[in-house]
Amino acid sequence: MARCLANNGHFFVSDATTLTSYHKTPIFVPQTNAKTECPANGIDNNMMKPRVRFAPSPTGALHIGGLRTALYNYLFARKHGGTFILRIEDTDQGRYVPGAEDYIIEALKWTGLVPDEGVGFGGQNGPYRQSDRKDTYQQYAHALVQSGHAYYAFDTPEALDAQRQSIDNFTYNHTTRDGLSNSLTLGDAASQQRVDAGEPFVIRLKVLPGREIHIQDLIRGSVVFQSSELDDKVLLKADGMPTYHLANIVDDHLMNITHVIRGEEWLPSTAHHVLLYEGFGWSDTMPQFAHLPLIMKPVGNGKLSKRDGAKFGMPVFPLNWKGETDEDSFEGFREAGFLPEAVVNFLALLGWHPGNDQEIFSMEALMEAFTIENIGKSGARFDFEKAKWFNQKYIQALDTEALAARVRPLVAAKGYRTNAEYLEKAVGLMQERATVLPDFVETGYYLFEPVKSYEADAVQKKWNAAMAPFMAELIQVLHDFEPFLTLPLEEMVKKIMQEKGLKPGDVMPLLRIALVGTMKGPAVFDTAVVLGRDETIQRLQTFLQYVVDLQ
RNA sequence: GGUCCGUUCGUCUAGGGGUUAGGACACGUCCCUUUCACGGAUGAAACACGGGUUCGAUUCCCGUACGGACUACCA
Known part of the structure; x- marks a missing residue:
């Protein structure tokens, strides 16, 4: 079938010709008859470089599922x-x-999925915003009417709703x-008259019954549809805009898309x-299709939706989104303290596998390992737990200095004043x-400001009045103890401990608290x-005072 | 309802006619550590069901069940 030939024929068509010739004479591109085997993996050696697109709709924040689609395309x-x-x-319309487009672009940049062409990225096949291509779609839609593959329809949405109400x-x-x-x-003449008179109309695809439509999906294999089951989809809406169906075919053709990887x-x-x-007569250059499995809710019923974030207490968007209302505002992975590398890694493995046991992949490694067959x-x-695990892995693997750089904004946001050297030690x-990321300034807040509260249970369990002399002596010794380093400190404390007949279990928990x-x-x-001599002494004194006051 | 897609541990998945059905997350236990975490070890945990085909099916085929998507002048 022609579909299998898609990418082969495709590359031999001069689409520069296509674009220009279309403006002079309508539409139909000369076909090539290059015929080769259908490559099982959607790609073969003779093939020219693939061209894929990520085509989101700017209706709000970019969903994590959309981001994964972008990732796989990338x-x-x-x-x-x-x-x-x-x-x-x-x-x-x-x-x-407003703002959704910027959000999409920012999200792609954050995760490193930078387009080669597209809105905000330039390219020779634009415009890349469909609202800027309205005229093109109209011409193609009308041409399809001319060629008998589509027709004008005047039924109003209200009239059709009424039909749906009355007819099952x-x-x-x-x-x-x-x-x-x-x-x-109505006939061509009468219809044309109504169109010319400015009456609202749509253009619908004329689906002829009685045939089988075979699709060779790169992920699912052969899928067959009966044309008699298909409806006459609207191609051009009454407002003059195309529907997705028309626009995506026209654009994919004009933009020389070779593979459509979508949900x-x-x-x-x-x-x-x-x-x-x-x-349109473009069968020989039709792209190959790969339909991605959906990302489902954590509980399993239905695909993940934007509301699930709040519902399950986890982000389902890459970045924060501020909507009109709180209900329409969402937390992003970025703001929740995830590293983009971790999000990419997590998403890559949600529906794709490398064929071995490797779990950690840099973007470069993913580029190398990725195949549609897998x-x-x-x-x-x-699985948010898995997402957190990936993040933890990436935080651990990151060079401490680099990690400190990522933590610095959070430290600054809290109003903490630190220098680079201290920050790195604290982060380490x-x-x-x-x-x-917020764990550094939340769980580990005490590295940046005084202890806010002592765990009451632990204090009660471990403190007794006999400990006071020990603490006092320790504070005294600390004042000029050298060197102020881990091992020497430990030795010194042990020594005092022994002199006083105390055990580590008596001392260490208290020092920690x-x-x-x-x-x-x-x-x-x-x-x-890390805290340093002065701060350590300060905290010991504060604590000693605290427990004395407790008595 | 109709059309289409899917179904291996709780989750993500590997595998594939003969395997002790492998890995990872999460969970349990132990070790390391007088904390937590990391790390290490270990345990529990799966082929939806029914028919075929076959010497043999988790694997291939067909049904059934269940799940999902689609069914707009939305994408």
Whole structure:
């Protein structure tokens, strides 16, 4: 079938010709008849560089599932030295949300998925914003009417709603279009008259019944649809804008897209898309399809939605999004303290596997390892615990200096004043204990400001009046103890301990509480060293005062 | 309802006609550590069901069940 030939034929068509010739004479591109085997993996050696696109709709924040789609497109392009394009699908004027486009671009940049072409990135195949291509779609839509693959329809949305109300399972298709108000029933002349008179109309795809439409999906294999089951999809809306179906085919063709990698939700309408390629005479250059499994809710029922973030207490967006209302505002992975490398790694493995046991992948490693064959078929639950694990891994693996640089903004936001040297030491102390960036200034706040409170249980359990002399002596010794380093400090404390007949279990917990207020945290003497002599003494004195007051 | 897609430990998944069904997250236990974490070891934990095909099916085929997506002048 022609589909299998898609990428082969595609590259031999001069699309520069396509673009220019279309303006002179309508549409139909000369076909090539290059025929080769259908490559199983969607790519073969003779093939020119793939061109893929990420085509989000600017209706709000970019969902994490969309980001994964972008990732897979990006990886596929990079792996094969191809081109990754960002196209903004803003054909629904009613759903346009200001700021969404910027958000999408920022999210892509944050995760390192920088497009080669697209809105905000330049390129020779623009414009890349569909609202800027309105005229193009109109011409193609009308041409499709001319060639008999589409028709004008005058039924209003209200009229169709009424049909749906009164007739069970009503659809606009080959069984119902004869009873509706369109150019097939009214005749060309009458229809043209209504169009010319400025009457609102849409253009619908004319789906002929009685044939099978075969799709060779790169992930799912062969999928077959019966054309009689398909409805006459609207291609051009009454406002003159195209629907997704028309716009994506026209643009993918004009932009020389070779592989359409998109969410599974598009699989059912792919049959229509194939029909459109046929209608335009572009079958030989039709891109190959790969329909990605969906990302599901943590509980399993249904695909992950934007509300699930609040519901399950986790981010489902890359960046914070400030909507009109709190309900419409969402936390991002970035703001939750995730490293973009970790988010990318996590997302890559949500629906794709490398074929071995490797879990940690840099972007470069992903580019190398990624293949469409290794994308799974079934939906994957969104596992926030796993996301945190990846983040922890990346925090641990990061060079402490580099990590400190990422923590610095959080420290500054808290109003803490530190120097680079101290920050790095403090970060180093907490590095193995952090899963997200805010842990450094929240769990580890005591490295930047005095202890706020002492764990009452621990104090009560470990403190007794006999400890006071020990603490007093320790404070005294500390004043001129040299060198103020982990091991010497430890030796010194042990010595005093022994002199007083105390055991580590009596002493260490108290020192810990005195220094950080809690029983958890980095090693006591390491903490003392980072805090420094003065602060250590200060905290011991404060604590001693606190327990004395308690008595 | 219709169309299409899917189904291996709780989760992400590897595997694939004959395996002790492997790894990772999470969980349990132990070690390291007088804390927490990291790290190490270890344990529990899965082929949805029913028919075929076959000497043999978790693997191939067909059903069923269950799950999901789509079914707009939204993408």
